[in-house]
Amino acid sequence: MKERVSIKFGGQSGQGINSLGKFVSKALKELGYHTFAYREYPSIIRGGFASYQIDFSPSEILSPTRKSNILVCIAQDALENYLFTVYKNGVIFHSVKDFKLEPKAKQYIEKNKIKIVYIDTLTISEQQKAPKIMGNMVILGSIWKVLGLDIKVLVKVVIDYFAQKQGVDLQAEERCLISGYNLDEIKDDVLKGLPKAKDKKWKDSLVITGNQAIALGAISAGCRAYYAYPMTPATSILEMLGNTYEKTGILVKQAESEITAVQMVMGSMYMGTRAFTATSGGGFDLMTESISCSAMTEIPLVIVLGQRAGSGTGVPTWSGSSDLNAAVYSGHGEFPRCVISLSDALDSYTLIQDAFNISETYQIPVILLTEKHIAESIFNLK
Numbered sequence: 001m002k003e004r005v006s007i008k009f010g011g012q013s014g015q016g017i018n019s020l021g022k023f024v025s026k027a028l029k030e031l032g033y034h035t036f037a038y039r040e041y042p043s044i045i046r047g048g049f050a051s052y053q054i055d056f057s058p059s060e061i062l063s064p065t066r067k068s069n070i071l072v073c074i075a076q077d078a079l080e081n082y083l084f085t086v087y088k089n090g091v092i093f094h095s096v097k098d099f100k101l102e103p104k105a106k107q108y109i110e111k112n113k114i115k116i117v118y119i120d121t122l123t124i125s126e127q128q129k130a131p132k133i134m135g136n137m138v139i140l141g142s143i144w145k146v147l148g149l150d151i152k153v154l155v156k157v158v159i160d161y162f163a164q165k166q167g168v169d170l171q172a173e174e175r176c177l178i179s180g181y182n183l184d185e186i187k188d189d190v191l192k193g194l195p196k197a198k199d200k201k202w203k204d205s206l207v208i209t210g211n212q213a214i215a216l217g218a219i220s221a222g223c224r225a226y227y228a229y230p231m232t233p234a235t236s237i238l239e240m241l242g243n244t245y246e247k248t249g250i251l252v253k254q255a256e257s258e259i260t261a262v263q264m265v266m267g268s269m270y271m272g273t274r275a276f277t278a279t280s281g282g283g284f285d286l287m288t289e290s291i292s293c294s295a296m297t298e299i300p301l302v303i304v305l306g307q308r309a310g311s312g313t314g315v316p317t318w319s320g321s322s323d324l325n326a327a328v329y330s331g332h333g334e335f336p337r338c339v340i341s342l343s344d345a346l347d348s349y350t351l352i353q354d355a356f357n358i359s360e361t362y363q364i365p366v367i368l369l370t371e372k373h374i375a376e377s378i379f380n381l382k
Contacts, residue, residue, distance in 0.1 A: 010078025021052035032200030141180025234306035258283035278304035295335035345379035
């Protein structure tokens with residue numbers, strides 16, 4: 001019996017990788033599994049290669065595996081990057097018509113008894129009178145068949161998501177999912193010994209990123225204002241609070257710089273309004289004088305520092321914990337401060353609330369340390 005199973009999607013940015021991953025994570029959660037999802041994407045504005053990996057198990061997991069049981073290649077790049085990370089007896093799905101395999105790749109596939117399944121998503125989506133992008137739903141249905149899971153659960157998750165969007169043919173989405181599930185070449189016994197979620201204890205959990213948990217925690221703490229300048233991996237806090245401000249009533253402002261953002265936070269906190277900001281290493285450097293000012297004037301201050309790997313401006317799309325010294329020693333002279341390091345989504349939700357309480361009680365700067373693995377990975381939070 002397998003303890004956990006890993007599914008990896010790979011393709012070009014803009015091919016729907018994130019949506020596929022989110023659908024799988026939510027549907028597995030509905031079936032009672034605990035999931036952990038991890039994204040990789042390039043440090044460019046548009047294009048490039050991206051991947052989305054989901055690990056699931058009946059018990060709690062908090063990190064991805066190095067290999068996957070199922071690899072889904074929506075572009076040739078995915079095969080070249082991840083072929084040698086597929087487990088023995090794994091499955092590779094692809095929709096690339098001219099799929100090329102080097103001799104070394106063929107040898108690895110034969111040695112590890114990996115099954116390759118080509119799905120003509122373009123033809124099938126046309127047969128279902130659906131747009132080309134819905135070919136992804138065909139692959140999704142096929143994966144569900146291999147996993148031997150209830151297709152009705154997946155259909156409901158997908159339809160519920162697209163029902164909130166205008167101009168989407170929901171019936172076509174469902175037809176593509178069912179057609180992929182019913183393909184003759186897809187067998188439901190390819191992956192044997194899948195873990196069973198018997199008690200369904202994760203069904204009522206939230207599927208949430210660390211940054212989303214920070215945003216929810218801030219709302220629960222009574223935060224009334226958020227000021228920030230976008231900087232990966234902290235940007236998704238700004239996105240979530242900006243997308244929900246009409247429901248939450250939180251004032252959300254994108255400042256012209258990190259200096260302005262942190263000083264706007266100080267102004268709000270001075271007036272008794274709970275506020276915070278989030279940034280990464282380079283932006284945090286610009287805030288150091290304001291941190292000193294906060295300490296000198298005893299104005300509460302809460303900053304979320306999403307760390308990057310590397311020196312200088314860093315590598316925004318990779319995990320790193322290189323800013324500990326910057327958080328502990330930033331500013332001029334010596335003054336009390338509190339530095340808190342997050343470890344998962346639950347920490348992200350609860351410790352942002354503690355940060356507000358500590359900052360206001362002792363009138364000191366509080367810095368929350370996170371990084372891409374925590375900030376942008378997707379957890380189950382109960």
